Amino acid sequence: MAVELHPEKYDFREYKEFHVNSIRFDQAVRNICTQNACGQYGKNHMCPPAIKDIREWEKEILSYKNAMIVTKVYQTKNKFDMKSMFEGIADFQKTLIRLKEDLADEFPDKRVLLLGAGSCFICKKCTYADGEPCRFPEKAFPSIEACGVDVMSLSKSAGVRYNNGENTVTYIGVVLY
Numbered sequence: 001m002a003v004e005l006h007p008e009k010y011d012f013r014e015y016k017e018f019h020v021n022s023i024r025f026d027q028a029v030r031n032i033c034t035q036n037a038c039g040q041y042g043k044n045h046m047c048p049p050a051i052k053d054i055r056e057w058e059k060e061i062l063s064y065k066n067a068m069i070v071t072k073v074y075q076t077k078n079k080f081d082m083k084s085m086f087e088g089i090a091d092f093q094k095t096l097i098r099l100k101e102d103l104a105d106e107f108p109d110k111r112v113l114l115l116g117a118g119s120c121f122i123c124k125k126c127t128y129a130d131g132e133p134c135r136f137p138e139k140a141f142p143s144i145e146a147c148g149v150d151v152m153s154l155s156k157s158a159g160v161r162y163n164n165g166e167n168t169v170t171y172i173g174v175v176l177y
């Protein structure tokens with residue numbers, strides 16, 4: 001049985017299928033992680049330098065036949081409203097985890113890969129910094145950017161909005177199946 005996504009179940013703002021070959025990989029995107037603006041570089045199993053290099057991600061991502069880009073939009077008070085942004089990204093990650101769990105239940109024999117936004121938030125404190133293995137490797141997934149993919153370009157080529165207006169933040173994920 002082929003994997004069928006039901007994106008309408010997850011309250012996404014937009015979802016669109018696109019061709020995996022349209023994904024462009026760029027080491028410069030991955031290098032931005034080393035600036036550690038999010039504070040997660042070297043602290044999370046799903047972030048650099050813990051994850052594979054971008055050539056390995058490229059090989060893995062291009063091994064999938066189907067891809068869908070999904071977005072969710074969250075209101076903020078202003079561009080400094082970190083609280084709303086954090087709550088939004090946490091909700092977005094939870095949505096993607098739910099989608100991943102649903103697909104694993106429905107299609108246990110199929111390969112599915114998710115790419116999200118930001119680092120993995122499943123645990124309060126990631127075990128990476130303590131040198132311990134990931135607690136939930138079947139649930140955790142990296143961000144799109146950590147794999148060396150420019151989200152803005154990808155959203156443009158896939159035909160979804162990267163920016164949904166003033167006082168909003170848009171989070172973008174990719175499902176490969």
Ligand code: SF4
Pocket residue numbers: 044045046120121122123124125126127128133134135136137140
């Ligand atoms: S599931 Fe927990 S241990 Fe694994 S990457 Fe996410 S936060 Fe880290």
